[in-house]
Amino acid sequence: MISPQSAAFWLWIIWFVTWWIAAVWASRAIARPKLGAGVLHRVFASAGFLLLFLDHFFLRYRAHPRAPIFAGLTRPLWAEPAAVGWALVVLVVLSFGFCWWARLHLGKLWSGLTTVKADHRVVDTGPYRLVRHPIYTGLIAAALFTAAIEASVSGMLGFGLIAVGFWMTARIEEAFLRQELGTGPYDAYARRTPMLISGLR
Numbered sequence: 640m641i642s643p644q645s646a647a648f649w650l651w652i653i654w655f656v657t658w659w660i661a662a663v664w665a666s667r668a669i670a671r672p673k674l675g676a677g678v679l680h681r682v683f684a685s686a687g688f689l690l691l692f693l694d695h696f697f698l699r700y701r702a703h704p705r706a707p708i709f710a711g712l713t714r715p716l717w718a719e720p721a722a723v724g725w726a727l728v729v730l731v732v733l734s735f736g737f738c739w740w741a742r743l744h745l746g747k748l749w750s751g752l753t754t755v756k757a758d759h760r761v762v763d764t765g766p767y768r769l770v771r772h773p774i775y776t777g778l779i780a781a782a783l784f785t786a787a788i789e790a791s792v793s794g795m796l797g798f799g800l801i802a803v804g805f806w807m808t809a810r811i812e813e814a815f816l817r818q819e820l821g822t823g824p825y826d827a828y829a830r831r832t833p834m835l836i837s838g839l840r
Contacts, residue, residue: 642724643721643724643725643727643728643788644694644695644724644788644789645695646725646728647727647728647731647784647785647788647789648692648695650728650731650732650735650781651692651781651785654735654738654781658738658742661742664746664747679807680804680805680807680808680811681804681808682804683800683801683803683804683807684800684801684804684805684808685804686797686800687782687796687797687798687799687800687801687802687803687804688797688801689797690712690793690794690796690797690800691782691785691786691789691793691794691797691798691801692789692797693712693713693791693793693794693797694713694789694791694793694794712791712792712793712796713791713792713793714791714792715790715791716790716791716792716795717790718790719787719788719790724788727784727785727787727788728784728788730780730784731781731784731785731788734777734778734780734781734784735777735781736777737766737773737776737777737780738773738774738777738778738781740765740766740773741765741766741767741773741774741777742774744762744764744765744766744767745762748760748762760820760824761816761820761824761825761828763828763832767832768832769832769833770832770833770834770835770836770837771809771813771828771829771832771833771834771835772805772809772812772834772835775805775806775808775809775835776835776836778801778805779798779801779802779805779835782797782798782801782802783798783802785798786798805835806835809834809835813825813829813834
């Protein structure tokens, strides 16, 4: 029988594959930040995902006598009832659903990287009424619930790095959009809408 940990892992795989398949429906970029801008945030997010799923990637090394670090990092911090684990899986699904709502609402304006598309504008409807970066909010939430399911040191560290990485990405993206779209429209939007969670401008 599949466990909540395995279910969460495969939900991330399914999300990743379908998300990038859908990239073919994005329109062509007409501007993007300089090459190499903000590389650090990608390093943080990538390391975070590796740590979040360390137990799955290095499962066969946990009992290896020369790799005690894997056993230490992936040792469970608590034991949660199966019902709680599956409730957290549902929250992961809802978090991905929030991401997809934002992705579909953007339509061809969506981009996997920070870019400006033809006819780009400040989008402040749908999930963008709630937060300025609903896709990042959804991914951070999914990482938080997954870390709670994993219940390990590596999972918690992974969530922390993912949250910091996407916060950095949001800041870089906003600076670029202000530069390309004008500070007036974006600043007005930022004043009335939190960045990632309520209360965080």
